[in-house]
Amino acid sequence: MPLIPKRLRLLTLVTILLVVGFLSTSIASYWVSSQAIRSHIISNELPIAADNIYSEIQKDIFRPVLISSQMAQDTFLRDWLLKGENNPEQLIRYLNEIQIKYQTVTTFLIPEKTRHYYHPTGILQEIKEQDPRDAWYFRAKKMATEYKINVDPDKNYQNRMTIFINHQIKDYKGNFIGITGVGLTLNSMSHLLKKYGTRFQKNVYYVNKTGQIILTSKPQLFYPSIYKQPGLQNIATAIINKSTTPQQLSYQLNNQLIQVNTRYIPELNWYLIVEQNETDTLRPVQKILYINIAISVLISFLVVAAAIYSINRNQRYLEKLANTDSLTRLLNRQAFEVIFNQKLLEISRKKRPLSCVLLDVDYFKRINDELGHLQGDAVLQQLAQLLKKSTRASDTLARWGGEEFILLLDNCPRHIASELAEKIRAVIASHDFKLPIPRSITISLGVSELTDSDNSQSFFDRTDQLLYKAKEQNRNCVVTG
Numbered sequence: 001m002p003l004i005p006k007r008l009r010l011l012t013l014v015t016i017l018l019v020v021g022f023l024s025t026s027i028a029s030y031w032v033s034s035q036a037i038r039s040h041i042i043s044n045e046l047p048i049a050a051d052n053i054y055s056e057i058q059k060d061i062f063r064p065v066l067i068s069s070q071m072a073q074d075t076f077l078r079d080w081l082l083k084g085e086n087n088p089e090q091l092i093r094y095l096n097e098i099q100i101k102y103q104t105v106t107t108f109l110i111p112e113k114t115r116h117y118y119h120p121t122g123i124l125q126e127i128k129e130q131d132p133r134d135a136w137y138f139r140a141k142k143m144a145t146e147y148k149i150n151v152d153p154d155k156n157y158q159n160r161m162t163i164f165i166n167h168q169i170k171d172y173k174g175n176f177i178g179i180t181g182v183g184l185t186l187n188s189m190s191h192l193l194k195k196y197g198t199r200f201q202k203n204v205y206y207v208n209k210t211g212q213i214i215l216t217s218k219p220q221l222f223y224p225s226i227y228k229q230p231g232l233q234n235i236a237t238a239i240i241n242k243s244t245t246p247q248q249l250s251y252q253l254n255n256q257l258i259q260v261n262t263r264y265i266p267e268l269n270w271y272l273i274v275e276q277n278e279t280d281t282l283r284p285v286q287k288i289l290y291i292n293i294a295i296s297v298l299i300s301f302l303v304v305a306a307a308i309y310s311i312n313r314n315q316r317y318l319e320k321l322a323n324t325d326s327l328t329r330l331l332n333r334q335a336f337e338v339i340f341n342q343k344l345l346e347i348s349r350k351k352r353p354l355s356c357v358l359l360d361v362d363y364f365k366r367i368n369d370e371l372g373h374l375q376g377d378a379v380l381q382q383l384a385q386l387l388k389k390s391t392r393a394s395d396t397l398a399r400w401g402g403e404e405f406i407l408l409l410d411n412c413p414r415h416i417a418s419e420l421a422e423k424i425r426a427v428i429a430s431h432d433f434k435l436p437i438p439r440s441i442t443i444s445l446g447v448s449e450l451t452d453s454d455n456s457q458s459f460f461d462r463t464d465q466l467l468y469k470a471k472e473q474n475r476n477c478v479v480t481g
C-alpha cells in the first residue's frame with residue numbers, strides 16, 4: 001500500500017510547495033534585512049555614533065585645555081609670578097573666579113620658584129621632589145609639549161581620580177616659571193559618558209592601556225578589566241593596540257552578537273569603546289519574520305483546507321454521478337450491487353430478513369411507440385418519483401435497467417415486502433401520468449426473500465422469474481415466491 005494515497009499526493013505536493021515557498025521568501029527577506037541592518041551598524045551607525053561621542057569628549061577635554069592655556073598666557077598671572085608672588089589672596093581669588101566661571105572641579109598654580117600649591121581654597125602644600133605623588137609636576141616641567149593631560153588621584157580632593165590638565169607657564173622670554181591648570185573628576189566624566197550612552201543608545205566605556213575599565217556607561221560590566229569580561233576578553237588584545245584609527249570588532253555574548261567600535265585617545269592614553277548589541281537591533285526584524293511565518297502557515301492551512309474541501313466535494317459529486325442513473329436520479333445497477341453486497345456481509349453477521357422487489361412497466365414498448373421516446377422517459381421519471389415516495393429512506397431503490405426497477409428491503413420478511421409491493425402496484429395503477437392520450441400505466445412485480453442457500457445470482461434470478469410469472473398472469477399484479 002503506498003504511504004500517501006494517490007488522491008492526496010497532489011495536495012501534499014501543493015502543501016510542501018506552499019510552505020517551502022512562503023518559508024523561503026520569509027527567510028530570504030529576513031536575511032536581506034538583517035544583512036542590511038548589520039552593514040548599516042558596522043559602516044554607518046556605530047562609527048558615526050563613536051565619532052560623535054569622540055568629538056563630544058574631545059570638546060569636553062579641550063575646553064579645560066583651553067582654559068589652562070588661557071591661564072598660562074594670562075599677563076596678570078605671569079606678572080604676579082615674576083613680581084615675587086606678593087598678595088597670594090589675589091591669586092587665590094583669581095583661581096576661585098576661574099573655577100566658578102568655567103565650572104571646573106579644581107584650578108591650581110605651582111610657581112617654579114616657591115613650589116607652593118595654590119588652590120581656590122588657599123595654599124595647600126609645597127610640591128616636593130621626593131614625594132612620588134608630586135612626580136607629575138616634574139614630568140610636566142620637562143615635557144616637550146606645553147600641556148599634558150594626566151589622570152591621577154587628587155590628594156587635595158579625597159584622592160578622587162581626577163583628570164588634570166597641566167600647562168607650563170613661561171615668562172616673556174620663554175623661561176619656565178611654573179605649572180597651572182584645571183581638573184575634572186572622573187565622576188563628571190562618568191556623568192558625561194552616561195549622557196552619551198543614553199543619547200546614542202550605545203554602551204560606551206574607557207579602558208586604560210592595561211585594559212582596566214576606567215569609566216563605563218554600561219552597568220552590567222562586572223569585572224574591572226576587559227581581559228576578564230565574558231565575550232569582550234576575546235577581543236581585548238585587539239583593542240589595546242594604540243591605533244588612533246577607529247577599528248571595527250565584534251564578539252559573542254550569550255548567543256548575542258555585539259559590534260564594537262574602538263579607538264585610542266592619545267591625549268588620555270585611554271581607549272574609547274562604543275558597542276552596540278546587533279541581536280537586540282535585529283529583534284524587530286526577527287519579530288516580523290515570526291509574524292510572516294505565522295501568516296504563511298495560516299495561509300497555507302487555509303489554502304490546503306479549501307483545496308481539501310473542494311477536492312472532497314468534487315469527489316462526492318463524481319461518486320454520486322457515477323452511482324446515479326441520469327434519467328431517473330435513482331441509484332444505477334452498479335451502485336445497487338455494491339450496496340447489496342454490503343448488505344449480504346452485514347446479514348451474514350447479524351441475521352435478519354432481506355427481501356427484494358423487482359418491477360417492470362407493462363407494455364412500455366407501446367408507450368414509446370405510440371407517444372414517442374421522450375414521453376416514455378417522462379413516464380419513467382414520474383414512476384421513479386412515485387417509487388421513492390412509497391419507500392423508506394432505509395430501503396434501497398435502483399433502476400435495474402430499461403423500464404425495470406429494483407427495491408431492496410432490509411429487515412423485511414417476504415409477506416411485508418409483498419404487502420408493500422401490492423401497495424406500490426396500486427399507487428402506480430391509480431396514478432395519472434398526464435399522457436396526451438388516455439392510457440393507464442401499470443407495473444408487474446416479483447417479490448422474494450433471501451434464503452440461507454442463496455447467492456446474489458440465485459436471489460435475483462428467482463425474483464426475475466417471479467416477475468416473469470406476474471407478466472404471464474396478465475400483468476399489473478404481484479407474484480411472491
Ligand SMILES: Nc1nc2c(ncn2[C@@H]2O[C@H](COP(=O)(O)OP(=O)(O)OP(=O)(O)O)[C@@H](O)[C@H]2O)c(=O)[nH]1
Pocket residue numbers: 327360361362363364365366368372373374375376377380401402403471475
Ligand atoms: N423511453 C424509454 N424507453 C426505454 C428506456 N429503456 C428501455 N426502454 C424501452 O422499453 C421497452 C421495453 O420493451 P419490452 O422489453 O418489450 O417490454 P414491454 O413492452 O414493457 O412489455 P412487457 O415488459 O412484456 O410488459 C423497449 O422498447 C425499450 O426500448 C428508456 O430509458 N427510455
